[in-house]
């Protein structure tokens with residue numbers, strides 16, 4: 229099931245509107261593919277049942293519901309096109325995609341090098357799941373660059389990256405790290421949830437697996453859990469084996485919702501980007517803010533890497549407050565916000581804010597910010613309304629801090 233008229237060199241916006249929509253393949257005339265919910269797939273006769281069993285590992289063969297239906301295939305093909313991948317595996321959550329990627333490259337006795345700014349549950353999986361199974365993980369400074377060479381052990385099988393980190397917003401020099409990995413035959417994977425393949429394409433930089441929490445911007449509406457792992461065919465086959473052995477499965481409704489989010493990914497991201505930059509620049513002027521953590525700002529310490537490698541930014545960034553605000557003052561600020569929800573995840577249409585205890589999330593490097601860090605997700609609201617909401621929040625913060633003196 230390929231797009232009916234795929235002109236390969238097309239603009240991503242055109243790809244978003246047309247990929248994964250072969251109306252003839254599903255025998256209908258609807259714009260969108262159907263939500264093909266299935267456990268059982270029926271075969272015409274015994275011979276085709278037997279043949280289906282033999283073909284069950286083929287990426288686009290629908291043999292049993294667990295490995296997906298036409299709806300899943302449409303999403304996988306659409307996403308692969310955006311990533312520049314030969315195939316994409318779908319998983320029940322972003323974390324499942326992280327863990328499946330780790331599992332695809334290691335066995336007992338192996339070693340993983342993981343970036344210190346990694347999404348914290350990925351680190352937990354290394355310590356809680358892989359370490360007891362005999363796989364050791366060590367963590368490295370995001371600023372390591374080509375210095376990664378000194379950290380490689382004879383049993384290192386995978387270097388796992390995330391850029392920027394989704395709390396600290398540090399960037400790493402992917403091409404420098406990948407060059408070392410390739411020379412030594414070590415696989416690389418990168419959590420690309422922040423940028424999505426619209427703004428950064430890890431596979432173009434030589435990374436073997438691009439991991440995405442589809443829960444975030446792809447879903448885009450805070451109503452779906454999904455993970456994706458995109459790779460060239462031979463790596464995807466390793467991922468498929470893990471998914472198969474682990475029994476991972478994604479519902480057709482989730483796949484459909486993600487495909488629906490896919491259509492508007494670019495317009496949403498551009499709006500998130502513009503509004504987040506407007507809010508970030510306003511925050512830079514505030515006396516309560518020690519620094520804003522946003523890679524698209526020229527003041528960001530690795531802005532040069534951002535300018536070199538990325539096509540834009542999303543709506544997620546952080547701010548470090550000046551020191552001296554205690555928990556009660558922070559609560560006074562956050563509890564009274566009208567438009568910023570307090571909650572995890574991000575990438576939906578709505579704005580969010582959460583404290584980021586970055587110092588507790590890392591082991592290889594220290595986090596030296598003087599004050600508390602807050603992470604903001606700038607949604608699709610009017611940025612002026614969001615700024616007014618934050619301004620009132622800062623006033624509450626100041627009053628609470630003065631009252632405590």
Ligand SMILES: *Cc1c(COP(=O)(O)O)cnc(C)c1O
Nearest residue numbers: 321322323347394421441443454
């Ligand atoms: C949210 C997130 C994940 C995990 O996604 P879930 O769908 O919540 O499991 C992985 N990586 C990053 C960077 C994330 O922000």
